[in-house]
Structure formats: structure tokens, C-alpha cells
Amino acid sequence: MMTLQERKFAVRHGDLAAQVCLTDSNKPVLLMLHGWQDNSGSFEPLVPLLTERFDLVLPDWPGHGLSDHKGPDSFYPFFDYVDDLHQLILQLGDRSLYLVGHSLGGLVASCWCAAFPERAKGLIMIEALGPMSERDDKVVERLRSGVLSRETLKQPRDLPSFEAALKLRRGINKVPMDDLLPLVRRGIEQRGEVWQWRHDAKLKTDSVYRMSTHHAEHLIRGIRCPVLAIIGDDGYPELRGPMAQQRAAWFNDLTIETVTGTHHCHLQSQADTAALINDFVTKLHLIEYEDVN
Numbered sequence: 001m002m003t004l005q006e007r008k009f010a011v012r013h014g015d016l017a018a019q020v021c022l023t024d025s026n027k028p029v030l031l032m033l034h035g036w037q038d039n040s041g042s043f044e045p046l047v048p049l050l051t052e053r054f055d056l057v058l059p060d061w062p063g064h065g066l067s068d069h070k071g072p073d074s075f076y077p078f079f080d081y082v083d084d085l086h087q088l089i090l091q092l093g094d095r096s097l098y099l100v101g102h103s104l105g106g107l108v109a110s111c112w113c114a115a116f117p118e119r120a121k122g123l124i125m126i127e128a129l130g131p132m133s134e135r136d137d138k139v140v141e142r143l144r145s146g147v148l149s150r151e152t153l154k155q156p157r158d159l160p161s162f163e164a165a166l167k168l169r170r171g172i173n174k175v176p177m178d179d180l181l182p183l184v185r186r187g188i189e190q191r192g193e194v195w196q197w198r199h200d201a202k203l204k205t206d207s208v209y210r211m212s213t214h215h216a217e218h219l220i221r222g223i224r225c226p227v228l229a230i231i232g233d234d235g236y237p238e239l240r241g242p243m244a245q246q247r248a249a250w251f252n253d254l255t256i257e258t259v260t261g262t263h264h265c266h267l268q269s270q271a272d273t274a275a276l277i278n279d280f281v282t283k284l285h286l287i288e289y290e291d292v293n
Contacts, residue, residue, distance in 0.1 A: 004047060006066075009059065011087040014068030018059040018088075021047070027055045028096040028121070028285045030277070031089070033105025034058075035127075037199055039065030041182030042102060045267060049274035053282060055095075059088060061104070063200035065186045075150070075202050077209070078131075081108040082115065089119070098281045102126040102266060114222030122284045124228045124277055126266050127235045129247050133216035139209070146208030155201050158194035165195055175267045220250040228280045229256045230273055232265030255280070 004019040019040050022029075030050060034042040040058035050056060060067040062084055063076055070076065085108055089097065098121050101109035106128025113120040134142070159165050165188045169180050188195050211219075229248075231239050238244060248254055257276050261268030 004044070004056070004058070009088050009091050011062075011084055013062055013070045013074065013084075016059050016062065016068075016084065016088055017066035018057055019044070020058070021051055021056040023055055025095065027053070028098055028281060029092060030054045030056050030281065031092070031097055031099050031109075032056060032058045033085070033099065033101040033109055034061065034064070035103030035105055037064070037197075037203060038102070038183055039186045039199075041065070041184070041186040042264070042267070043100075044182035045179045045270055046274050046277075049270065050277065053278060054098075057088075057092065060186070063203050065198060069200040070202075075205060076200070078107070078207060079111070082111045085109070085112050086116070096121055096285060098122040098124070098284070100124040100126070100277060101128060103128055103263065107131045110223060110227075111219055113225055113227075114219045117222065117224035120223075120225040122225050122227070122281060123223065124230065124280060126230045126273070127232055127239060127263050129229055129231075129239055129244055130220040130223075130250070131211060131216050133211050133213045136212050136214075139212075142206075142210055143208050146206040149204075149206040150202075153201060153205060156197045156199075158196060159188075160194065162188065162190075162195055165197070173264045173267075174262045175264050179267045179270075216247075217250050220247065221252070224252060226253040226280075226284060227251055227255070228276065229254060230265070230276055231256060231258050232261040232263060232268070233258050234261060235263045235265055 004021050007018050007020045008015040009018060032043045034040055039060045043058050061081060063069045099109040106125030109123055110125060110130045113123050166177055166180060166184045169184055170177050187198055189198055259265050259269035259272045266273040
């Protein structure tokens with residue numbers, strides 16, 4: 001099994017840390033994008049199941065994991081993640097690229113695929129179905145709560161031990177501790193006698209703006225590549241309700257698969273998730289190869 005190597009990618013705000021396995025220029029690349037307040041360790045348990053067929057790039061989003069935080073006067077508006085992703089992709093050259101995004105990673109990846117359809121070969125979203133949106137009449141309330149949340153920003157609380165952090169995440173994510181180890185190990189550090197999360201506290205402020213349903217529809221309709229959505233059978237209810245059915249109709253080429261698990265179902269159903277990714281990307285890459293030749 002190939003091992004992951006640490007690498008830095010320079011972007012506008014500083015460096016993006018990433019774990020990479022780049023071995024063979026003929027292999028397709030899976031760019032695996034983690035969720036909010038997670039880090040690239042979220043995907044480490046899947047790595048042994050994917051490296052036979054694919055090269056991997058697992059970045060930490062800005063303000064997460066080992067990546068640099070943005071400055072004290074900078075927050076983390078959603079569309080800036082799309083720009084950060086684009087800056088990273090430019091540094092990967094012209095490799096065949098397939099995006100795998102969990103939660104926030106899936107939301108960002110879907111928007112990038114819409115904006116750059118000529119570059120995206122395929123998109124896999126885990127517990128995501130296009131960008132988040134809300135009703136138009138929520139815009140004033142959203143702006144007010146977002147601004148006020150910046151006034152009441154709290155620093156991360158101290159934890160007495162690494163084990164305490166692991167148990168806390170276990171309670172939140174409902175994932176076996178062994179499978180959470182890479183995520184927690186990359187996401188926490190010891191400072192004196194206490195442990196603190198590495199991620200930027202500003203990540204917890206509310207968004208000052210969220211796109212309307214119409215904006216989300218236009219973005220989803222702009223995605224030209226085939227899309228696979230992997231949904232947990234006990235994940236976010238919104239991804240299995242009436243609005244999800246409406247969203248599904250906006251995609252040009254969408255396959256939805258359900259696996260056992262909650263919002264971090266890729267860690268609770270690792271073999272099934274990896275098998276779906278392997279099958280989806282292998283078929284697409286074969287079609288691409290045949291078209292070229």
C-alpha cells in the first residue's frame with residue numbers, strides 16, 4: 001500500500017496542507033475534500049481501499065487541520081472556498097481529476113464543477129446534494145445573525161487530554177474511535193497542560209449570506225460532469241426529503257446511493273463507500289480513455 005506524504009500548496013492567504021499519494025501520471029487523481037471543522041484525516045481510513053487504482057490529494061481547508069489560518073480580519077465566506085479549491089487545482093496540472101467531497105467539501109466541489117465544467121471529469125458528494133440555500137425572505141435575518149456572531153466569537157475550549165477530544169468527537173460523529181484517530185490527531189494540539197483544536201475559531205461564526213434556492217438551482221444545472229451522491233441512511237434528513245427530490249431533478253447526470261451511517265457515513269460504511277467510488281470513477285475514466293483514443 002502506498003503511504004501518504006505531507007505537502008504544502010501556496011495559495012493567496014498562505015499554505016494549504018495536504019496529504020498526497022502521487023505516484024503515476026497515468027492514474028486518475030481523486031481530490032478528496034473534507035467537511036466543516038474536520039480535516040484530511042477524515043478520509044485516511046479509505047486510503048488503503050483507493051490507492052490501487054487512483055492517486056490521491058487530501059487537502060485541509062484553510063483554517064482547518066495543518067493549513068494556515070486566514071488573517072485576524074478575515075472570515076471564511078463560502079465562495080472563498082471555491083477560489084481556494086481552484087488555486088489548488090491549478091497546481092495539479094492537467095491530470096484527470098475527480099472530486100470527492102464530504103459535507104462542506106461536497107458543497108464547494110459542486111460549485112467549482114459548475115464554474116469550471118471543462119475541467120471536472122466527475123463529482124462524488126458524500127452527505128451533500130449541491131450548495132446550501134435558503135428562502136429569499138431569510139436574507140435580512142441571515143445578515144443580522146452573521147454580523148452579531150462575529151461580536152460574540154468564543155475561543156475554543158481547553159480539553160484535559162487527547163482522549164477527551166477523541167471521546168468528544170466520538171459522541172458527536174458516532175464513528176468508532178479507531179476510525180476517528182487520524183481526524184482527531186490532525187485536528188488537535190497540546191498547549192502547555194491542555195489540548196486545543198487547531199481549527200480557526202472564526203469558522204464557528206454564522207454566514208452573513210446564503211444563496212437563494214434559485215441561485216442553487218442555476219449552479220446545479222451548470223454541472224456537466226456525471227455526479228454520484230452517497231447518502232447515509234441516518235444522515236441529514238434534508239438529504240432524503242422532498243427538497244432533496246426536487247434538487248435531484250436539477251442535475252444533468254446524477255446517481256444516488258445510500259449506505260449505512262449518519263453524517264460521517266463514509267467512516268461507518270468504508271468498504272461500501274470505497275466500492276462506490278472505485279466503480280464510479282473507473283467507469284468514467286475508461287470512457288474518457290476510449291474517447292481520447
